Amino acid sequence: NEELLINSEKLYVAGQLAAGIAHEIRNPLTSLKGFLHLIGSGRKEASYYHIMNSELDRIEGIVRELLMVAKPQVYELSYYDVRNMIRDTVTLLESQAILHSVSIEADYGKEPLWVYGVENQIKQVFINVIKNAIEAMIDGGAIRVGLSREDDSVRIRITDEGPGIDQEQLAKMGQPFYTTKEKGTGLGLMVSYKIVDNHDGRIHVSSRLGIGTSFEIRFPFRYPETVAAMNGS
Numbered sequence: 463n464e465e466l467l468i469n470s471e472k473l474y475v476a477g478q479l480a481a482g483i484a485h486e487i488r489n490p491l492t493s494l495k496g497f498l499h500l501i502g503s504g505r506k507e508a509s510y511y512h513i514m515n516s517e518l519d520r521i522e523g524i525v526r527e528l529l530m531v532a533k534p535q536v537y538e539l540s541y542y543d544v545r546n547m548i549r550d551t552v553t554l555l556e557s558q559a560i561l562h563s564v565s566i567e568a569d570y571g572k573e574p575l576w577v578y579g580v581e582n583q584i585k586q587v588f589i590n591v592i593k594n595a596i597e598a599m600i601d602g603g604a605i606r607v608g609l610s611r612e613d614d615s616v617r618i619r620i621t622d623e624g625p626g627i628d629q630e631q632l633a634k635m636g637q638p639f640y641t642t643k644e645k646g647t648g649l650g651l652m653v654s655y656k657i658v659d660n661h662d663g664r665i666h667v668s669s670r671l672g673i674g675t676s677f678e679i680r681f682p683f684r685y686p687e688t689v690a691a692m693n694g695s
């Protein structure tokens with residue numbers, strides 16, 4: 463009975479997601495058709511191509527992010543030091559940050575912070591959250607990334623100086639297609655929450671209007687078996 467309940471809930475979520483995807487893709491498609499029609503009737507303007515291009519970008523973005531949750535890509539589970547993943551992520555986002563007058567300051571701590579999982583997926587979570595932080599700070603500012611170990615978990619705290627998020631918005635975050643951005647997909651957090659959940663992790667968001675937002679992500683600390691074996695423990 464319980465299984466049935468869980469299954470019907472899964473079906474419900476899948477149905478909602480499908481409806482959302484259909485809706486999100488239909489809008490840019492409708493607009494693409496409209497512009498094709500205009501061009502077909504002899505009107506050619508540079509702005510049409512611009513709009514069509516950005517509508518195609520939108521569809522591409524939706525498909526790209528959905529592929530992240532669609533299984534199964536070939537992936538390998540292994541042990542990673544979160545400090546290296548954050549370093550890679552910061553390097554990757556550096557130019558985008560500079561473009562937005564944002565600095566990223568990371569405190570890596572002193573000890574290795576081992577987690578177990580799929581490298582690209584975990585990195586994707588950091589990318590999504592830090593990207594959101596950059597995009598939130600329209601007047602620039604600093605993003606602080608703090609890494610630490612707390613008992614059995616690795617804690618990654620990403621704090622921005624953006625406008626903050628009110629309670630109502632906070633409740634909607636992570637729902638598929640919830641976005642306040644003109645070019646947003648509203649899928650980044652949904653994907654991130656799902657990845658963290660798959661890795662037995664947790665995400666907690668706290669925010670203060672006018673001050674900023676803080677994402678706290680936790681993963682279980684997982685000491686690599688090979689290293690443990692070498693130390694005889």
Ligand code: ADP
Nearest residue numbers: 594595598641642643646647648649650651675
């Ligand atoms: P997208 O970035 O495509 O809009 P996300 O799922 O990544 O989709 O984020 C959903 C929404 O959550 C954003 O549109 C924004 O309104 C809000 N949000 C996420 N992170 C932050 C942040 N650091 N500061 C303010 N708002 C945020």
Ligand code: MG
Nearest residue numbers: 590594650651
């Ligand atoms: Mg995003």
